[in-house]
Each structure stands twice: as C-alpha cells, then as structure tokens.
Amino acid sequence: MEDLNAFLEPGMIVRHPNQPDWGLGQVQSNIAGKITVNFQESGKVVLDSSRVALMPVMNE
Template identity: 60%
Template sequence: MFDKPGNALLSPGDFVRHPGRPDWGLGQVQSMIGHRITVNFENAGKLVIDGNVVELEPAPSSSADRLRR
C-alpha cells in the first residue's frame, strides 16, 4: 500500500510530524485513503500527504499532550 513502510503503521488519531517541514508543527492523522494521508497540522492546517513520497514521523505521546490542553 505504501512505498514508505512506516506510514502503514499509522492510524487516524495518531500524532505525527512531517520530517521535511518542522515548521508545520505537530499533526494529527485524520484519515488514510489509499496512499493519501490527511493530517491536521497545528501551524499549517489540514493537508493531504502522499504516503508514497513522505514517511511521516510518529510523535511521542508527550508531544501530543500539549494539543489536548
């Protein structure tokens, strides 16, 4: 399904970071359809990421705590 195998481990609700765009901040996976991953980033809004091109980095749960406040 993905050329970047780490993306196959993601699920909606998971918190991630885009490795090439740290300025986007923390993101939460909204949906995954085919190779398209919709992520809502704190500084860039909702974006669709091509999971065959970019391997998103899982964020530690401690990072996600600040978004829940």
C-alpha cells in the same frame, strides 16, 4: 510504490520530517496511499504516502 505510512491510524500524532515549522499534526485519515493530517501551524494537508514518511510522536 511503497506506502511509507501504512501503520498510521486516525488520531495518531506525527511530524513532517521536511516541514518542522508545521508543528505537530493529527492523522485524520489514511486511505489508499493518501494521508490527511491536520497540522497545528499549516492546517489540513493531504500527503502522498509514497513520497514522505511521517514521524510518529510519542508522549509529547
């Protein structure tokens, strides 16, 4: 399976395309297809990179 978030690094700001109510999230780690993101409204979430492509946020 393809890692849809391989380019994301700790510290980057992202949005979940299917969960806009989670708000902005900061990438905490991206290891072996598992990405941990701390979202403003949902807290820390671990996602499977083969199932969702997070959207990087620039200058927001």
